[in-house]
Amino acid sequence: ADCLVQKLALPTGKIIEVNTGLFINNEFVKSVEGKTFETIDPATEKLICNVAEATAKDIDRAVDAATEAFEKVWQHVDGKERGRLLYKFAELIERDKEELAALESLDSGKAYSIALTQDLVACIDIIRYYAGWADKIHGKVVETGHNKFCYTRHEPIGVVGQIIPWNYPLVMLTVKLGPALACGNTVVLKPAEQTPLSALKAASLIKEAGFPPGVINIVPGFGPIAGTAIARHMKIGKVAFTGSTATGRSILKDAAETNLKKVTLELGGKSPNIIFEDADLDQAIKWAYYGVYANHGQCCTAGSRVYVQDSIYDKFLQKFKECSQSKKIGNPFDPDTFQGPQISKTQFDRIMSFIETGKKEGATCFMGGKRHGDKGYFIEQTIFTDVNEDMKIMQEEIFGPVVAISKFKTDEEAIEKGNMTKYGLAAAVFTKDVARAFKLSSAIKAGTVWVNCYNSVDTNAPFGGYKESGHGRENGKYALEHYTEVKTVQINL
């Protein structure tokens, strides 16, 4: 396993060691077929290192390890001990947060200062939150009549598969692992092929925390190979996925065609952000900006359709543009950087082609629209105006720093336009009128509605989508329901 350890040099000169094997049974191993793949620094387009690639045979190995760990060990470990291990894991993430944030930044291009102060803080909070739940998961006594005693047990499902994306690699890893482990499941988790490094570093912390071998297995690899093998595996009882709606559909189909495993999906969005004339304009601009450009627009909740009431439209547009021009795009390790590169050449090309489509559809490219610099996958912050709901750029998830800003007159028009999407992940409303805030929050079909803020996600509050944005909820107590089976025990007295 030592030969799989690689020393990675950060742009700051610091060296970080990462084990680049597959993490199975608490060991780092080569893939059965000896395959590896490259992970690229999106800021420089240069190779960072090669990582072991899981194929179907490796997924079998990981599932076998997780099955044995579940049957022989983990299902007999009580909640208090599961909680203790999760607390220990959180403590180790906190200890190594600078290294983890640096790896995340190197591999994904997100600003190091943001990874450290936002993503890592969230990761620690999430693992601690679910550590607290581990010994509080229990059933109920149910009244079923005289001479009977009936109760329910909330039992773990068994082996759970988890497939995560590249936009928030460590946050996604913790959001997925926390409830699964708290409920007593074992896990086979596949990071996105673009960002395996922070997950592999987390794997060493999992081992150090003392989790028994096989409880958590981390297997980097590609979607159509390793991802499909997880989705179709007969010994996996549930798959939790975050990513695109197209992949979510394929996972659901794979589950249906095989063992009907349970599936939760956290998918894409095209979230409306509705700004009324009575809103605090400076606050609305600050949040709308953060809402769409956070993480370079690579956010499932991105507020990419901004609707502004017509009386304040011109003022909003001007100030929003000024705000966009004031933030730094560039080297993720520069402490002043707000926006780094897009994750990959594929995503870069996809976003640029959406920008071209927007122009062809007749929308006005009011700001940006071009590559930023000549190296790395950087894109200028882009604003489209003169848009209508039929346009592709108003219907498809662009997943880049591109926003469409348009006008509305009445509450009803805002609701109608806001809901003109197949997605339903999030929305926001800016107003000082409480009645209007309540009315809009009820009328918008989305899993989360923010009022006078954006992207405010709390570990304690459920998160998930209406319509084609997904199935089930993550975060909070709600997530636990998706990681247990409820058993009814009926006793004849």
Ligand code: NAD
């Ligand atoms: P994706 O959904 O294909 O990838 C996400 C994860 O799913 C990765 O781990 C990938 O390896 C895996 N995967 C891919 N195909 C699979 C399959 N057939 N079976 C099982 N697992 C599979 O996303 P992408 O191709 O990286 O990005 C494309 C678009 O998806 C983006 O432009 C964006 O619109 C959307 N996206 C959304 C989110 C989100 O958080 N909602 C995250 C990433 C990407």
